[in-house]
Amino acid sequence: MSTQTVYRLASRGKFENLQPVQEPIPQAGKYEVLVKVRSVALNFRDIAIAKDIFPLPVKENLVPCSDMAGEVVQVGEGVIDFCIGDHVIAPVSLIVLYGPVKDEDHSLGGSVDGVLRQYIVLPAHATVKLPQSPHTFSDWAATVTTAYTVWNAFYGCQPLRPGQTVLLLGTGGVSLTGLIFAKAAGATTIITSSSDAKLNQIKLKYGVDYTINYRTHPDWATEVKKITAGQGADHILEVGGVGTIEQSLESVAWGGVVSVIGFLSSLMDDKMPNVTFQTLAKGAILRGILAGSKQQLEDAAKFIGKQNLSVPVDKTFPFTREGVISAFEFVASGKHVGKVCINLD
Structure with a gap:
């Protein structure tokens, strides 16, 4: 029987616990496809799980990671929408085809084994065929969580409209994907970072309209109001969490949307922000985003594909134990500008 290399977290707490093991290559069953994984993209969720700081339940002896792009190499009985050779991606949750993501049930790399392996069997109904485009497998792997999370934030509630202003926190994959989508939609864009070098890089590469260094301007909500002539931002991608939510709510326009996506920051002191009053005072929508559905990913x-948008892939690593651990360490360091991928070919 043919085997494949699979990475498992025998125990959580440190990246060195990522161990390659040999396991049988599975076969596609009825209504399933077997996918050869070509590239895997990392998220902060993967770092949190490996370091055992993820707040939700995690499967023991987990195959980590949720985002991959690959090629169909076997089609099971009853599958009519896929052929051998099709390039595909899959949503993090294999059971949420449309509507809201309710929890971590059946989420790759969390409650079920993920994609850090050479081959994976997927339900055909939960697999997305990619459009023809010049994008690489790394590009597509990097879009899975970021793209449909951003799509959900911009179009899952109150749609983003041309001419509106979008505020993006930090220079990670979600924020840069949000920047790219917002620019393509005709919005004015503002992005924050603690690094002038990163801000200059993003301005040159992605054409962001305005940048704010939040170390130079710790009261960055004031800078947002200056940029917007006192109006504030219509959409905010809030990836910081409790440590940044107060400033985000100060920055939001009347009736605007703050999409809470991440939990990267912590309180600077023991004072909790008055989220209820701030939201009420602005008539704002404060909305939690747990990724998206298969429909939103499609x-x-x-x-x-249609707009041939650039994809924010910062760095790629090889599918070796040294390469895998280095990729996790690089994301954990916060030095990346965009997405980090592990390439299998």
């Missing part, structure tokens, strides 16, 4: 992929 919509985002079509948008990327």
